[in-house]
């Protein structure tokens with residue numbers, strides 16, 4: 001059994017969701033009860049271990065899990081890693097029980113590695129902010145949710161903001177609400193409040209006026225897939241922030257573990273962007289994302305019945321608009337193919353110097 005904190009119920013309720021089989025976990029992933037690229041990878045790996053332990057067809061389970069959401073590369077990575085460990089164990093003569101234990105050990109290893117990666121990203125990211133904004137007192141804008149709710153540890157971009165807060169350098173965290181599923185309003189505000197940060201929530205549309213007023217010193221966001229050329233797929237609304245940041249000469253910093261870098265996807269145009277149901281846009285539901293699980297029509301209409309909605313879950317920011325990518329192995333700035341490859345190989349120490 002896999003026990004999850006049901007993120008659809010936050011911030012109003014902290015409710016555990018018990019997944020006793022793979023279909024239940026697939027539904028939890030699809031409806032964002034569990035979400036966020038690194039955590040999706042961890043959940044996917046545990047899902048393979050669950051399938052193995054329950055005697056389900058592991059290959060079939062791996063296919064269902066990896067296909068639950070297409071954009072975050074971590075999901076397929078975590079699933080593949082646990083499935084390969086299981087298959088290798090069988091090939092080496094283990095019985096089903098032993099092979100299931102091997103898959104579980106691999107999932108736990110990924111969980112542990114991600115927690116370690118969070119801490120290292122926080123340290124590298126804080127150092128990078130100190131280099132860019134000496135003296136501290138900076139105001140950071142973040143989008144969607146990138147804290148412990150997306151990770152085996154403290155998260156990605158939010159972990160850097162939390163480190164800055166801990167170092168007394170963060171003056172304010174601007175929190176984009178992140179329509180339509182409100183990961184910022186529901187989850188980042190929840191995490192910022194628990195961390196004791198000075199934070200302010202804003203509608204996504206209000207970000208531009210903050211930049212124009214000179215109120216943003218840096219943007220910190222996560223990623224769901226970083227292509228080999230440095231293109232960054234992240235929650236929809238990230239690309240407009242990158243354009244605003246460039247226009248207003250504000251650093252746009254992406255924080256992600258190397259498990260989110262996909263060197264096999266050569267460029268941003270090749271990243272599959274998940275298209276989500278229109279009712280997430282055309283209906284309001286309480287809690288904010290019940291509409292994610294409810295059938296169309298279950299929420300309060302935010303638009304005339306029958307309105308068609310365009311609802312991509314992510315957008316893709318080109319590398320030239322990304323100031324830096326911060327990983328657990330160091331920072332690459334500017335973002336280049338070579339620099340990314342070096343970080344993935346673990347060679348990057350401090351600011352990457354790779355040439356494109």
Ligand SMILES: CSC[C@H]1O[C@H](OP(=O)(O)O)[C@H](O)[C@@H]1O
Pocket residue numbers: 032035036037038143144145146150156157183221222223224234235236313
């Ligand atoms: C650093 S992973 C968090 C990442 O995942 C979010 O997407 P979703 O809430 O749909 O899982 C968003 O893109 C965040 O940046």
